[in-house]
Amino acid sequence: MIPPSAGDQTEMTKPEPSIQPQALNPAKPRSAHSGTGHGITLEKLNAYYGSQHAIKDVSIKFLANQVTALIGPSGSGKSTVVRCINRMHEEIPGARAEGRVLLDQEDVYGPKVDITAVRRVIGMVFQRPNPFPTMSIFDNVAAGLRLAGQRGNDMRERVHEAIRSVGLWDEVKDRLNSPGVGLSGGQQQRLCIARTVAVEPEVILMDEPASALDPISTLKIEELIDELKERYTIVIVTHNMQQAARVANSTVFMLDGEVIEHDETNKIFTNPSDERTERYVTGKFG
């Protein structure tokens, strides 16, 4: 177990720049969610990999406390959109984004915004489970807190709560100190979700979270998503249309970097307005 180092305090007490909503103040205690969540609005978002124009004038409203799915064929830009929301896109050398991404009314690309604060408020779960191999189950879930300077009993409580909230508690409560990588694939993914929710974000982005898992684990993740939306706003990228139909309140269909259609999930799958959407959901391509 890696001991926290003495110099960690500086990051906790650094004043947060322009994003002021309560959620970004790490000192504020969180009572039970009142249901007033935070939505994300994309306004004319463009993203580039070098000279390649991957996302073109994308504008989407992701409603608070709902699950929105992004579907579309490979290369349509779904993952890129999601990575622009928590500013992971710009970590790729040569990549850049233009446009606005609003968390409620604040643009996360604003000039005085602290990028690590953005990522604490907007969490992300990846396609392949990626628990930290040198850390135990407990340390993995605590990583987001501990490595940002938190410690003590309050942290232990938050870690236990996070593990409970993803339905992993009964399976791991007796072995919190065993290596995180010793779990099965589905458990590892739930561990990663617990790690994300321990930081208490407002929004959770999921990039094909179940595509590397077996069908039973996939179902468990989908049930979890359904519970999580009570407390978080969720955006999920998925290749699996049945999954979108099961899990999402509304669905966005993307093609070649553009939004083709965005509507209630039911409508997208039974009576889409655009012909290209219809061809995709009926399996004629993609």
Next chain:
Amino acid sequence: MESSAAGAPHALLTAGPDARRRKAVNRFMEVVSTAAAVVAVAVLALVVISVVIKAAPAINLKFITSNPQVSPFGVNTGGIANSIVGSLILIGLATAMAVPVGILVAIYTTEFAGSRVSTTIRFALDILNGVPTIVTGVFVFGILVLGARQSGWAGAIALAIVELPIVARSAQEVLELVPNSLREAGLALGLRRWRIVLRIVLPTAVGGLITGSVLGVARVAGETAPLLLTSSVFSNLGVTTNPSQAMPNIPITIFTLSESAAPQDHAQAWAASLVLILFVLLLSVTARTFHERSRRRLRG
């Protein structure tokens, strides 16, 4: 099953002339490569066995624990304790300089630098790695010894220059093996880069980093040329721990003992060589053990 003649397999199942030739070539290559492997191992065995046999007359506990005593006829009747201690100090100082710098350089190029800067540094390190160690020795001689005098510091610095690119390049390789998904996971949690490097990347890579460092130490343990001009004229025959004077060391001692006219000195040279080989062997085995551990962890 049809057969064209009694006992012969079906035409489809036999090898045609082409296939028979390829089979022969295959067998030939197997034999040749096995022979090459045998030769390589045999050479190692030959070297080790010769050293052991020739060192036998002189190797004993007294040899390792006592200092040289020059008899009235100019023969060393003591041991090489001072050289052992001197070598350990020189290697220790060199490693204390080379390993932290090497690992930090590797962290810089893999975690923070842009790809052009990173490539340039890699290139520079590869060139430094290829600089003949005698050139390094002359360089340090010109800067630190000329106008002053030989010292353990000069010797240690010369060794550190040789050790640095080995540690740095192997650390780079190991850090690059750490899956990027771990860094992404850290970034997505809102952690700062240094925090991610220190608490996630380095612990994951630590086995390989140790391996690279130990290999660096093993390499400089036997380097003679850097010490030839910087720490080869020892002013006394006892154990020295002060690096501001030239320090006795095993490679130079082997050299001087080999040049002596007395056969007893030659036996001592062989014995010193055996000590050196055993030291390097111990380090290599340690490096392998850490390598296995780190591979298991990354796979886990």
